[in-house]
Amino acid sequence: MFELLLGRNPAFQALLRDAQTAAAANVTVLIAGETGTGKELLAQALHHHSARAAKPYATLNCAAVAEGLAESELFGHRRGAFTGADADGTGRLRAAHGGTLFLDEADSLPPALQAKLLRFLESGEIQPLGETTTRKVDVRLIAATNADLEAQVACGLFRADLYYRLNVLPLRIPPLRQRPDDVPLLAGHFMRLFAARYQRREAVFNVDAMIAMAEYAWPGNVRELRNVCERLAIFRAGEVVGVGDLPPEIPGYSRPYRPVAGFPVKARGRGAAGFGMGKYRVN
Incomplete structure (x- = not known):
């Protein structure tokens, strides 16, 4: 286990x-x-x-x-x-x-x-x-x-x-706030889990949404992340999830995100860093 x-x-x-x-x-x-x-x-x-x-x-x-x-x-x-x-x-x-x-x-x-x-x-x-x-x-x-x-x-x-x-x-x-590099991995896992459970198309996060989620402090830790992903898997099935789709307590990202080893990152025009090429799915 x-x-x-x-x-x-x-x-x-x-x-x-x-x-x-x-x-x-x-x-x-x-x-x-x-x-x-x-x-x-x-x-x-x-x-x-x-x-x-x-x-x-x-x-x-x-x-x-x-x-x-x-x-x-x-x-x-x-x-x-x-x-x-x-x-x-x-x-x-x-x-x-x-x-x-x-x-x-x-x-x-x-x-x-x-x-x-x-x-x-x-x-x-x-x-x-x-x-x-x-x-x-x-x-x-x-x-x-x-x-x-x-x-x-x-x-x-x-x-x-x-x-x-x-x-x-x-x-x-x-706590999850001390391991922001794990947020993409966990979010991708939960989105696949709930897409399969509810028999819906998998939703994926765009770059800005994933950076915002990685910056968020997650006071409820992994349980809170899981609940957010379950909600999005139901209401945004098959869509690309942006910052505006996230709960209001998760603001848009405020600073350049440090690249995380093992994840594809490219520079973005406004000085921040992004995961992948615009939307993010963890394999």
Whole structure:
């Protein structure tokens, strides 16, 4: 699945090399990156290329679970353990036994649950709600965060001992604004993807549109780029997409764009640089 993580940017390529090494190691991984950078896709790739690939892969978004239910979701429960517990609950850790559990937005774990997760990481044992004995569980944990966990530790919002347990193999995904040379590659991939999905003719970007997109900061990162491309693939199918077709938050380019190694570039009359000969399709 690493082939689904697209990018030629040197920092991104270095991340992929580290991730491939981490995949083979049966230790905890902490993925850091802004929203929309692809943390879950990287976690899936780590599992897929690990010795646990044939075993279960479970996920839990810590920010999406009500605090009162988080312990049950993670560790499971016995019937009658709390109001509404009409049946036994397996919990994500037991569901992932032998495989991998991906904890997204791990910075959202409430303090009491942080202590119990630390106990699991130290002992490999869990105690479901309503049970008096512990159970052994064999799970590799991959955690992800878009927060500065070191700062949260310093502020007392996140346990230092849990942070060190999670941060055995740290992987940081660079934001898209730090890899503008990957925007043409990703945009071309998404336009082909959505043209095929919606059975429409593929739209292509002209030079000015591609330069504007490469200059844009992409606060939503790859997810935002994907959404823009999906919209254009639907509304501009078979057309050449210009700057005027882009969302209003993406202005026309403001400075000469630096040529990117591996992409065809020619000088333009008004001093900027262009990709290709007027419209841009990534092969």
